[in-house]
Amino acid sequence: MKSLHDTPGEQSPAGHALDRMFELAETLGALMERGMAERGVSRARAGLLWALSHGGPMTQRALATRLGVTPRNVTGLLDALEGDGLVRREPHPTDRRALLVSLTGRGRSLTAALRSGRDEMAAGLFTGMPREQVAAFTAGLELVIERLRAAAPPGC
Amino acid sequence: MKSLHDTPGEQSPAGHALDRMFELAETLGALMERGMAERGVSRARAGLLWALSHGGPMTQRALATRLGVTPRNVTGLLDALEGDGLVRREPHPTDRRALLVSLTGRGRSLTAALRSGRDEMAAGLFTGMPREQVAAFTAGLELVIERLRAAAPPGC
DNA sequence: CTACACAGTGAAGTCACTTCACGATACCCC
DNA sequence: GGGGTATCGTGAAGTGACTTCACTGTGTAG
Numbered sequence: 001m002k003s004l005h006d007t008p009g010e011q012s013p014a015g016h017a018l019d020r021m022f023e024l025a026e027t028l029g030a031l032m033e034r035g036m037a038e039r040g041v042s043r044a045r046a047g048l049l050w051a052l053s054h055g056g057p058m059t060q061r062a063l064a065t066r067l068g069v070t071p072r073n074v075t076g077l078l079d080a081l082e083g084d085g086l087v088r089r090e091p092h093p094t095d096r097r098a099l100l101v102s103l104t105g106r107g108r109s110l111t112a113a114l115r116s117g118r119d120e121m122a123a124g125l126f127t128g129m130p131r132e133q134v135a136a137f138t139a140g141l142e143l144v145i146e147r148l149r150a151a152a153p154p155g156c
Numbered sequence: 157m158k159s160l161h162d163t164p165g166e167q168s169p170a171g172h173a174l175d176r177m178f179e180l181a182e183t184l185g186a187l188m189e190r191g192m193a194e195r196g197v198s199r200a201r202a203g204l205l206w207a208l209s210h211g212g213p214m215t216q217r218a219l220a221t222r223l224g225v226t227p228r229n230v231t232g233l234l235d236a237l238e239g240d241g242l243v244r245r246e247p248h249p250t251d252r253r254a255l256l257v258s259l260t261g262r263g264r265s266l267t268a269a270l271r272s273g274r275d276e277m278a279a280g281l282f283t284g285m286p287r288e289q290v291a292a293f294t295a296g297l298e299l300v301i302e303r304l305r306a307a308a309p310p311g312c
Numbered sequence: 313c314t315a316c317a318c319a320g321t322g323a324a325g326t327c328a329c330t331t332c333a334c335g336a337t338a339c340c341c342c
Numbered sequence: 343g344g345g346g347t348a349t350c351g352t353g354a355a356g357t358g359a360c361t362t363c364a365c366t367g368t369g370t371a372g
Contacts, residue, residue, distance in 0.1 A: 013290050018278035020297040022188075025181035027304045032178075044359060061319060073360055075321060080358090097319040097368045122174035125303050129296075134169050137296030140289065141176040147281050148183045200328055217350060229329055231352060236327095253337045253350040318369075326361075331354105338349075 021144070035117055039110060040084075046114065048077050049086065049103065053111040057102035059092060086110060177300070191273055195266060196240075202270065204233050205242065205259065209267040213258035215248060242266060 011019075029043075036046045051066050052058060060078065064071040078101060081087040086107035092098035103111065126134050167175075192202045207222050208214060216234065220227040234257060237243040242263035248254035259267065282290050 012275075012278065013287065013294070014278040014282040015275055017282065017290055017294045017297070018274065020294055020301065021180065021184055024177065024297055024301055024304075025184050027301055028177055028181050029185075031304055031307060042358070059319080069359090070361060071320065072322095072362085076359080092319090095319075095369070099320070118174065119168075119171055121307070122168065122170040124307070125300055126170040126173065129299065131169065133292070133296060134173055136289070136292050137300075138169070138173045138176055140285075140293030140296065141173065141180055143285065144281055144293075145176065145179055145183055148180075148187055151187060151277070151280070198327075215350080225328090226330060227351070228331085228353095232328080248350090251338070251350080255351070313372100315372085316370085319367085320365105322365085323363085324361100325363105327359090328357105330357075334351105334353085336350085339347085341346090342344090 031121075035121075036114070039113060041086075041110070041114075044077055045081055048074070048081060049107060049111050049114070052087065052101060052103050052107070053115075057100050059095075059098045060101060061098070063101060081107075187277075191277075192270065195269060197242075197266070197270075200233055201237055204230070204237060205263060205267050205270070208243065208257060208259050208263070209271075213256050215251075215254045216257060217254070219257060237263075 033043055036043060041049065047067055048063060051063055055062070055066065058066075060074050061071050063078075064074045067074070078087060078089065082089060084106075085104055088102050088104050088107075089099045090102070092100045189199055192199060197205065203223055204219060207219055211218070211222065214222075216230050217227050219234075220230045223230070234243060234245065238245060240262075241260055244258050244260050244263075245255045246258070248256045
């Protein structure tokens with residue numbers, strides 16, 4: 001996708017910074033999507049795998065809340081993931097209504113690959129950048145994120 | 157949507173920064189989407205309006221290339237936008253195959269509203285942040301974006 | 313035991329997006 | 343002028359991610 005936000009002309013430093021942030025968001029998202037597509041997972045599916053990889057085996061409802069989507073949606077995503085042999089649904093040991101979702105071996109190795117890809121990318125992105133500049137950049141990021149969160153009160 | 161990338165534990169500064177960038181991308185995207193939804197446009201539709209607002213009246217194919225999507229997709233999006241009275245399709249003055257798309261009055265005022273919302277947000281995001289820190293942050297952003305682009309060669 | 317809350321899923325629909333095929337037009341070369 | 347070919351927009355059909363609503367089966371509190 002093209003830049004979509006390449007505002008030309010003069011604007012305030014803040015406006016310019018915001019534009020750059022949008023640009024970052026798009027570029028980063030696109031690149032990420034590409035990397036995942038190469039490994040055969042979409043963004044939504046990868047989100048599920050990621051959540052499982054971080055939170056361990058979990059109920060479908062837990063996944064839904066964690067991802068901020070409908071339980072029904074999780075069902076569908078899991079159907080696909082299970083079909084690909086990346087994920088396994090087992091009966092919950094104590095609650096017979098629920099299913100416990102966990103990564104299979106293939107699922108685990110895929111998430112590991114994704115993670116290492118991410119690390120590699122992180123390394124490449126900041127090489128040669130002075131340590132303190134990275135720190136300053138990150139600090140700025142965190143401040144901005146914090147303020148953004150403050151502006152987005154709901155269940156985000 | 158929840159964070160999705162809240163990697164806990166120790167990691168390199170670069171890895172941490174990357175995580176923050178993902179967080180930014182998501183939070184920013186979500187907030188943006190919310191703001192647009194309040195005004196009754198989706199992200200894709202807003203992209204079209206934005207392009208028109210920047211580039212002036214344009215052919216549908218031009219819009220498609222500019223947005224990086226299929227011409228067919230633009231047709232559909234425009235059908236909706238036209239139905240909402242935000243956009244107008246007129247015969248191209250010299251090329252009878254093509255249509256010239258332009259914003260209607262309502263379309264212009266909507267994009268103006270979106271733009272002012274964006275500016276307001278930009279202002280709120282960086283208030284109280286020392287001017288030079290904003291500059292440093294933006295510089296970091298630009299460097300990162302440049303490197304990202306270098307890693308994503310195709311028609312992006 | 314009853315009433316109610318909660319887990320997962322079928323059915324149906326929306327939205328953004330794609331590919332393929334097609335009719336209408338523009339353009340270029342002989 | 344006439345024929346070949348590229349281009350503009352769009353119908354048809356399909357995908358993936360998402361939603362809401364209705365429903366079954368199960369836990370749980372009174």
